[in-house]
Amino acid sequence: MLNIExxxxxxxxxEILKGLSLQVNAGEIHxxxxxxxxxxxxxxxxxxxxxNYTPTGGTVTLNxxxxxxxxxxxxxxxxxxxxxxxxxxxxxxxxxxxxxxxxNSQRRVRGEGPLSGAEFLKLARAQADLLGxxxxxxxxxxxVGFSGGEKKRNEMVQMGILGPKLxxxxxxxxxxxxxxxxxxGDGINRIMRAPDKAVILITHxxxxxxxxxxxxxxxxxxxxxxxxxxxxxxxELEREGYGAIAA
Amino acid sequence: MTLLQLPTxxxxxxxxxxMAALRTAAGSAPQPTGIDPASLFLDLEGPRLLFVDGVFDxxxxxxxxxxxxxxxxxxxxxxxxxxxxxxxxxxxxAQQAASCIQVVHLGSGGESHVPAQxxxxxxxxxxxxxxxxxxxxxxxxxxxxxxRGARLMxxxxxxxxxxxxxxxxxxxxxxxxxxxxxxxxxxxxxxxxDGGITVIGKGAFAEMGGALLTRETQKQEAxxxxxxxxxxxxxxxxxxxxxxxxxxxxxxxxxxxxxxAQQTDGEQSLRGLLLARTATVNLKPELEIFADDVKCxxxxxxxxxxxxAMFYLQSRGVPExxxxxxxxxxxxxxxLARIGEDTxxxxxxxxxxxxxxxxx
Ligand SMILES: Nc1ncnc2c1ncn2[C@@H]1O[C@H](COP(=O)(O)OP(=O)(O)OP(=O)(O)O)[C@@H](O)[C@H]1O
Ligand SMILES: [Mg+2]
Numbered sequence: 243m244l245n246i247e248x249x250x251x252x253x254x255x256x257e258i259l260k261g262l263s264l265q266v267n268a269g270e271i272h273x274x275x276x277x278x279x280x281x282x283x284x285x286x287x288x289x290x291x292x293x294n295y296t297p298t299g300g301t302v303t304l305n306x307x308x309x310x311x312x313x314x315x316x317x318x319x320x321x322x323x324x325x326x327x328x329x330x331x332x333x334x335x336x337x338x339x340x341x342x343x344x345x346n347s348q349r350r351v352r353g354e355g356p357l358s359g360a361e362f363l364k365l366a367r368a369q370a371d372l373l374g375x376x377x378x379x380x381x382x383x384x385x386v387g388f389s390g391g392e393k394k395r396n397e398m399v400q401m402g403i404l405g406p407k408l409x410x411x412x413x414x415x416x417x418x419x420x421x422x423x424x425x426x427g428d429g430i431n432r433i434m435r436a437p438d439k440a441v442i443l444i445t446h447x448x449x450x451x452x453x454x455x456x457x458x459x460x461x462x463x464x465x466x467x468x469x470x471x472x473x474x475x476x477x478e479l480e481r482e483g484y485g486a487i488a489a
Numbered sequence: 490m491t492l493l494q495l496p497t498x499x500x501x502x503x504x505x506x507x508m509a510a511l512r513t514a515a516g517s518a519p520q521p522t523g524i525d526p527a528s529l530f531l532d533l534e535g536p537r538l539l540f541v542d543g544v545f546d547x548x549x550x551x552x553x554x555x556x557x558x559x560x561x562x563x564x565x566x567x568x569x570x571x572x573x574x575x576x577x578x579x580x581x582x583a584q585q586a587a588s589c590i591q592v593v594h595l596g597s598g599g600e601s602h603v604p605a606q607x608x609x610x611x612x613x614x615x616x617x618x619x620x621x622x623x624x625x626x627x628x629x630x631x632x633x634x635x636x637r638g639a640r641l642m643x644x645x646x647x648x649x650x651x652x653x654x655x656x657x658x659x660x661x662x663x664x665x666x667x668x669x670x671x672x673x674x675x676x677x678x679x680x681x682x683d684g685g686i687t688v689i690g691k692g693a694f695a696e697m698g699g700a701l702l703t704r705e706t707q708k709q710e711a712x713x714x715x716x717x718x719x720x721x722x723x724x725x726x727x728x729x730x731x732x733x734x735x736x737x738x739x740x741x742x743x744x745x746x747x748x749x750a751q752q753t754d755g756e757q758s759l760r761g762l763l764l765a766r767t768a769t770v771n772l773k774p775e776l777e778i779f780a781d782d783v784k785c786x787x788x789x790x791x792x793x794x795x796x797x798a799m800f801y802l803q804s805r806g807v808p809e810x811x812x813x814x815x816x817x818x819x820x821x822x823x824x825l826a827r828i829g830e831d832t833x834x835x836x837x838x839x840x841x842x843x844x845x846x847x848x849x
Contacts, residue, residue: 287800290804313809314800314804315808315812317804324804330795332795332798332801332802334816334818340815344802344805345806347806347807347811384801400805
């Protein structure tokens with residue numbers, strides 16, 4: 243599904259990704275762990291196509307298509323979803339307005355007809371219910387005044403509505419209380435665990451991986467994948483820290 | 490009319506005014522506009538006035554309580570004093586109401602001048618919408634007197650495709666009376682929206698605000714002075730300016746609190762959004778306070794679209810231009826939110842959307 247080869251990228255003229263390779267097949271869940279500042283969020287932004295995050299070498303394909311050539315919205319329509327470490331507050335635009343626009347834009351690119359306001363609201367409410375998010379929050383401006391945990395739940399509601407093929411979830415577990423962690427974990431399993439989908443979970447903690455069992459765990463340090471293993475690698479990291487492993 | 494009397498940019502209050510565009514519009518030859526005036530009225534029950542090139546069109550108007558007369562208003566305003574001759578007046582006796590009045594001004598070129606007057610007796614209530622379409626120089630003066638407890642809600646949209654619209658509002662607001670004026674400039678014309686509002690009664694409320702949207706080489710401006718002469722008054726000036734391409738949008742808002750006008754609450758919020766680095770937004774917030782027990786909040790900021798918000802929207806599948814349009818519409822939303830009537834607010838939002846479709 244996703245094939246990253248020797249990816250290099252810079253931010254503001256500084257090289258952050260330094261030859262990163264990773265292959266993710268349909269049906270797989272990968273966890274990426276690694277020290278602060280290693281480049282995990284940068285990887286997500288480069289794959290998402292954020293301005294200022296400039297690829298300088300290597301290739302990335304999503305289902306055979308050159309991802310780096312596409313605009314961010316085209317990447318979304320191709321099935322990519324980025325769960326933000328810091329979801330952005332957007333005053334003056336309601337969640338429903340934003341998401342209906344987003345979903346219908348994606349559908350247009352895929353040659354599907356738009357959902358009406360009523361059809362969309364039904365879908366949005368169903369997804370909000372599944373994640374335990376109050377319907378009122380759908381009408382509120384995007385993330386404005388949401389608590390840290392509410393923002394992360396909202397990311398998952400968005401993922402449920404948009405139904406991506408590949409989700410890159412950047413610290414979706416941070417800032418969550420125990421109930422929210424379970425809701426988010428269940429959400430990821432329900433929405434993304436399917437033979438034709440895949441997930442990259444960026445996390446610092448084992449606790450999310452207890453809910454969402456990864457098939458592979460990678461350590462990202464200094465802009466590269468320095469070690470890969472199975473689910474047991476996460477336990478080892480939690481016990482021993484990055485120091486010994488990444489060195 | 491002689492153009493020699495026009496103000497010049499050397500005068501401080503007129504330094505951002507596009508007098509060249511005004512002169513060009515004034516000298517332009519009338520051309521068929523191709524606009525059906527009926528299409529400029531919103532679907533609202535209420536009195537309707539149509540002025541074509543400043544001339545009242547009785548066949549396509551239903552004036553109700555409004556009257557058409559000729560007079561020479563008293564004002565010292567350099568553009569306002571040119572607005573003399575045929576115009577309209579609304580006088581309501583105590584407790585009377587007139588809602589959803591619509592006045593449409595359609596211009597085909599050249600200059601047109603129309604005075605107007607609204608006098609509301611105690612507790613009278615009126616609401617109105619004014620629309621400027623077509624081209625040419627449309628020069629208007631409105632003088633308002635609100636007696637105790639009277640309320641006027643006015644929404645004005647400038648959607649001329651070219652030319653110049655100048656509006657001068659002069660108002661005296663009596664005790665516990667309220668005036669709310671909301672402007673949207675979303676056409677291709679240059680403009681000057683000019684207000685001089687005086688709070689003369691205790692506990693009165695005055696609001697004048699709106700949104701200016703400019704593109705290409707267009708210049709638009711709003712210049713408003715609210716003067717508090719009585720105690721416990723409040724006023725609000727909330728303006729948004731969006732400038733694209735090489736255009737200029739300018740906002741000058743001033744609150745004056747006279748000696749003795751204690752417990753005045755004046756709020757000023759001026760914000761500009763640059764859609765291009767080559768565009769200009771000028772902001773000039775001013776406070777002049779001669780009373781000591783006064784609350785005046787003011788803010789003035791100019792910025793660009795939030796790149797983090799842009800990427801967030803795009804990463805969910807919204808194309809770049811739509812993302813810009815959504816964020817820009819959100820930026821002007823507070824300025825239009827004050828319009829009470831749904832039909833009117835929606836029409837104004839649609840005008841703003843139409844502007845965004847062309848500008849982005
Ligand atoms: N916009 C930016 N401008 C300058 N430097 C940046 C920018 N974004 C990221 N960096 C730098 O790139 C490096 C990698 O940052 P990144 O956010 O990808 O780390 P991370 O692995 O996600 O860390 P964390 O675990 O703390 O979230 C850091 O040194 C950071 O300072
Ligand atoms: Mg990070």
